[in-house]
Amino acid sequence: MRSIFFFLLFLGLFNYASSEEEKEEGFCSAPSVASLESKSKPMYWKVDNPTLSPFHLQDLPGFTRSVYKRDHALITPESHVYSPLPDWINTSGAYLISPETGSHFVMYLAKLKENSRSGPPLHDVERFFFVLQGAVTLTYAHGVSHILKVDSYAYLPPGFEHSVECDTAATIVVFERRYSLLRGHVPELVVNSTDKQPLLETPGEIFELRKLLPTSLAYDFNIHIMDFQPGEFLNVKEVHYNQHGLLLLEGQGIYRLGDSWYPVQAGDAIWMAPFVPQWYAALGKTPSRYLLYKDVNRSPL
Numbered sequence: 001m002r003s004i005f006f007f008l009l010f011l012g013l014f015n016y017a018s019s020e021e022e023k024e025e026g027f028c029s030a031p032s033v034a035s036l037e038s039k040s041k042p043m044y045w046k047v048d049n050p051t052l053s054p055f056h057l058q059d060l061p062g063f064t065r066s067v068y069k070r071d072h073a074l075i076t077p078e079s080h081v082y083s084p085l086p087d088w089i090n091t092s093g094a095y096l097i098s099p100e101t102g103s104h105f106v107m108y109l110a111k112l113k114e115n116s117r118s119g120p121p122l123h124d125v126e127r128f129f130f131v132l133q134g135a136v137t138l139t140y141a142h143g144v145s146h147i148l149k150v151d152s153y154a155y156l157p158p159g160f161e162h163s164v165e166c167d168t169a170a171t172i173v174v175f176e177r178r179y180s181l182l183r184g185h186v187p188e189l190v191v192n193s194t195d196k197q198p199l200l201e202t203p204g205e206i207f208e209l210r211k212l213l214p215t216s217l218a219y220d221f222n223i224h225i226m227d228f229q230p231g232e233f234l235n236v237k238e239v240h241y242n243q244h245g246l247l248l249l250e251g252q253g254i255y256r257l258g259d260s261w262y263p264v265q266a267g268d269a270i271w272m273a274p275f276v277p278q279w280y281a282a283l284g285k286t287p288s289r290y291l292l293y294k295d296v297n298r299s300p301l
């Protein structure tokens with residue numbers, strides 16, 4: 001009885017000590033911790049190793065930062081539900097955005113395990129994927145293959161036969177959409193990486209913008225990579241017909257969606273329906289980077 005008491009006391013002290021330590025890390029030696037962290041960890045590691053929530057909230061029954069409303073959703077990592085992806089081998093996936101929310105696309109995370117392989121997209125469906133962790137091999141006609149590492153991506157036009165394979169472990173984010181035909185325009189395979197894309201002009205804004213797909217009419221969506229230093233924010237407060245699927249890759253900040261203001265961090269995903277007022281401010285100690293799906297080049301009619 002007594003030893004249990006001392007054991008519990010010891011545990012309590014230990015917890016107290018470790019929570020003090022966390023506080024110190026958070027407030028006193030913060031800059032060095034932040035810079036150490038960003039130097040020693042691979043790119044985008046937080047997406048796959050998210051801080052689920054502040055530690056005192058982590059075990060709070062029923063607590064989640066996720067929100068689902070008529071015109072937007074915030075899907076935070078503690079709400080992800082993985083299940084085997086249909087037609088894929090040794091892969092589990094979590095659909096974060098799907099037509100049930102009102103979108104015309106799906107966005108999902110796919111965790112490829114040992115000896116895994118993708119299944120084909122549905123008929124007439126185009127696919128874009130971006131590597132978040134590990135490496136995958138993209139193989140298409142005549143056995144041509146590419147190894148795609150973190151920050152690399154591929155766009156596969158509808159009907160383009162291919163497979164994504166992995167012999168160890170990898171995480172990718174995938175967007176799929178039924179391709180919207182435009183007479184006289186044919187989209188082509190794209191395989192590339194973010195760092196090879198030029199910075200684009202952003203009049204009136206200070207964030208950095210890269211587009212991962214060509215802007216030509218053949219493509220009915222694009223994927224933007226947007227970078228903000230802490231303290232930078234969007235000048236525009238956009239309301240538009242386009243839809244968005246967003247994955248926060250690095251950093252933290254405040255996302256405004258409609259009349260709600262959400263603290264967000266790397267690993268969080270957001271669905272933005274057409275015409276939801278939207279705005280972002282990057283805060284915290286490290287830069288923000290997000291990946292953003294946007295439908296383009298087609299009449300909304």
Ligand SMILES: *[C@@H]1O[C@H](CO)[C@@H](O)[C@H](O)[C@H]1NC(C)=O
Pocket residue numbers: 089090114115116
């Ligand atoms: C899945 O991976 C395991 C372990 O590497 C392997 O033995 C198995 O054959 C794979 N499953 C399929 C359906 O290929």
Ligand SMILES: *[C@@H]1O[C@H](CO)[C@@H](O)[C@H](O)[C@H]1NC(C)=O
Pocket residue numbers: 191192193196197198
């Ligand atoms: C990758 O993108 C850059 C910039 O858009 C382009 O110049 C380059 O040719 C692309 N690489 C491949 C292999 O397509």
